[in-house]
Amino acid sequence: MVRWQINLVVLWLGQFLVMGGMTMIVPFLPLYLQDLGLTDSHEIATWAGIIFAGNFVTSFLFQPFWGSLADRYGRKVMLLRSGFGMAIVMTLMGFATNAWQLLILRMLNGTISGFAPAAVALMSTNTPKERIGFAMGTLQSGAVAGTILGPFIGGLLAEWIGFRYIFYITGTLLFIASLLTWWLVKEKFNAREAAAKPKVSIAQSFELIRHVKQLPSLYAVTFIIQFAMLSTMPLMPLFVGELHGQSEGLAFFAGLVSSITGFSNMVASPLLGRLSDRIGPERILAICLIGAAVLFVPQALVHNVWQLFAARFGLGIFMGGLLPTVNALIRKYTPEGMESRSYSFNTSALSLGNMSGPVIGGALSGLLTIRELFIASAVVLLLNSYWVYKTLYRNHSRLNPRAQQTS
Template sequence: MANWKINLTVLWFGNFLVMGGMTMIVPFLPLYIQEMGIHDAHAVAMWAGIIFAGNFVTSFIFQPIWGGLADRYGRKVMLLRSGFGMAIVMTLMGFALTPWHLLLLRMLNGVISGFVPAAVSLLSTNTPREKMGMAMGTLQSGGVAGTILGPLFGGLLAEWIGFRPIFYITGGLLFAASLLATFLVKESFDSAQAKRQPKQSIWVGLKELSKIQELPALYSVTFVIQFSILSSMPLIPLFVQELHGSGELLAFYAGLVGSITGFSNMIASPLLGKIGDRIGSVKVLAIALIGAGLAFIPQALVTNIWQLFAARFMLGIFMGGLLPSVQTLIRQYTPNGMESRSYAFNTSSLSLGNMLGPVIGGALSGWIGIRGIFMVAAVMLFLNMIWVRLTLYRRTLNATSES
């Protein structure tokens, strides 16, 4: 098997475990906080939100730092640093005695995180360009699969073995995935040439990359994707209750609505990646932005739970063409030697969307409701499509006509 295919297989497994480990705590986080002695409902909700967001706050800050080091010392080094580091921190979460302990560990996890952007960067620089879209789509499906199945496994394991052992198991699996990457992942990296490159601060690197018109557009796409999806995510269970009414299957339906988008995303990502290799990732990105925007509109108009399922499934299909296309195009427009920093800034954009989406969506829902939030998401995606067309699509057409 070619080295890039081995890399893809191992990194897919690693992405699955990292994202699964990050989301596994979602079903039982409030219960774990209650086990620590916090019983007031408002206090539990407040701690759960802060603890869950803590990881994204520090990740937003530190990703560009690790990206700069990856460009200088190699992506595999950063991959292993993050993998083994998160394995240790995740295990320590099982020993947390107070919410403060858990919050600090989640923030530390965000500081040392970076497995996913390092995996994307390593794969992008060690994969044939004609296979880039397929590789990025497949890698994306691993992270999505972990995001979908993490809460499911977390909920099941919490019933069987309790809360704390879940962290020990997750830490062990992350350690195993990192060990596998140590021996099987191969990187072609010229360390001597990298060290000859002048050292740059984060701001200088960002300023240099921002001069490339296409990259800010791609970062904005990533932010809008995460913001649009997560702005309504915390409100979905209440919307399901409004459509279905209270009953024994309410929790099941709420979980299914939350995961069905991920299932269709996981299926569509590799397929749309292959299409991107044939017709160009810019075209796939443009179509996917329009499709995702259109898929939000019927969610604002549904009258029963089955219509919501169908609309969310279609949304996931179009989402499958968004992030893989962005990642492929980032590699295309980024100068050699700055790949990791470029992907790190994109990860910061993703973390910013993860942070602001639920906060602003929750605040706006009091005025416009979740149906209004869906329409806002649609408008944001359409505006982002215009921005992409002005900065990417038109320049692609001009480059094609000139050649």
């Protein structure tokens, strides 16, 4: 294997473990809070929502800071900082004795996180240009696989070994993944050249990036993907119950419908990434944005669980082509030396979508049915595709964006 392929394998494993570790607590978090002494069901539900969201709040705020350090000191350093840091924090969660301690540790985990944008930035700057699409797609599949399998593995382990030991196991696996990154991942990074460049604040970095018209458009794609996908999730079990009836197997079908999009996403991401290397990421992005918008519509028209299952499987295929092509295009349009900062702003947009999607979707549930929310998501994606057309296609300069920025 050549160097970039070794990097990809190790970072795929790291992405899988990081995302799996962050989502592994989802199935048993309310039960763990009961173990910590909470008894009132409303209080448990409130704390569970706050604790789960706390990770994304601090991640949204701190990603640009870590991105600026990565561009100055190297992406591998940020991978190790994030990996070893999260390994320690995840282990400490197993020692929590009350909900406040667990919340603080989740927020600390979000603060020191940054493995994903550092991994993407390292791969994008250390992979041959003709293979970037495939690398971004494969890396994305690792994150999606962790997100899908994390809750499943967490639920199984909770039954077998108890809640606290899951945190110890997750911390150990993150530590091992960080060691593999330290030993096996190699980065081409000129530290002297980076140090010689003038220091630029986060606000100045955002101002520089904002003037590259394509980048805000790509950040919007990331935000809207997450927002559209998660805005319907709080109502999905109820919708499955409406279609299937309150009968045996409801929990199984609710979980299946929720996870099938991730499975098709995981399979499609490397394939669409490879295709984008051949025909261009712009075309894949356009096709997948419109395809995802169209596939939201059948979900509003289904009459049984299997129709919903098929529609969400198709949605996952188109979703699998969005984030990898967004990452490839961010690399294309980002000024030289600002890759990590650019990816960190994209990660902040992703965290913002993760936070606001379920909250706003839940709030709108009093005004709109889930079928109407599916249509609203389709409209939002279509509007986003039109904005992408204006900013990414119609108004983009024929000059190389890096050269344009330099001049």
